[in-house]
Amino acid sequence: MNPPAANPISSVSDTARWVALYRAMESDRPDALFRDPYARRLAGAAGEQIVASLPQARRWAWPMIVRTAVMDEIIMRLVKEQGVETVLNLAAGLDVRPYRLDLPPTLRWFDVDLEGILSYKEAALAGETPRCRVEFVHADLTDPATRRTLFQRVGATARHALVIAEGLLVYLTPEDVLALATDLAAQPTLQWWLIDLASPALLEWLKRSWGDQLRAGNAPMRFAPESGTEFFAPAGWREAEYHPMLDEAIRLRRGPKLAWLWKVMALLAPKKRRAQFKRFSGVVLLHHSS
Secondary structure, eight states: OOOOOOOOOOOOHHHHHHHHHHHHHHHHHHHOOOOOOTTHHHHHHHHHHHHHHHTTTTTTTTOOOOHHHHHHHHHHHHHHOOOOOOEEEEEEEEHHHHHHOOOTTTTEEEEEOHHHHHHHHHTTTTTTOSEEEEEEEEETSSSHHHHHHHHHHHHHOOEEEEEEEEEEESOOOHHHHHHHHHHHHHHEEEEEEEEEEEEEEEEEIIIIIIIIIHTTTTTTOOOTTTTGGGGGGGOOEEEEEEEEHHHHHHHTOOOOOTHHHHHHHHHHSOOHHHHHHSSEEEEEEEEEOO
């Protein structure tokens, strides 16, 4: 009898390789929503192993692919229409938007993450030319002093800044998320915050599907507030936009099989259930003004 295969996930940073492989899968399509020429290189063999080890991981690639595409659209719109000239990308992982999006060369982009994953990305991208000014910041965002010092430094030199937290909040505790939200809001120029948000129902589904493996790999999923975007209100953040993941998937033609049936079932459900279904999972743009 063969021994069980070792878990290819050993920390939350490894989830960046998982998502990078999804971007590579999308980039290989002739009708790709985005092109990430670095994704397969960054995902590496570890990314392939992670996706192979997670039950039905390829089947459920669509939400993360849609999330990336929708966030791309919002980022470009804010840069062009809202005067965003600084982007603070928290837990940036293996995201390479400064290298693949048509960003103005004057835009400042801060990629922030732990030493290991960020150093890996820097080495993999050595020799590549970003579209804008990029600074890699090695930092542990769970350390309050480190976090506040960074936010103060970026906020002091920005005019209209966008903060991105893609695939981050779900791995934090509610207390950590509220502390993060409060520290961001303390900087008046950090006006926009782009996140993805799970509902309690989605979190339960994720725990049943991948929870044991993620917990064993030191990457448990924990954050899915019952109050939705109202969770951020005490810290001064309000919902500016909510993009339901399924609606966006249908718009972008990346929905799962029978997505239309899900929509019909939601329309036939009672009003409260309909509202819950609409907020099952989404990309959210938060705003605060001081």
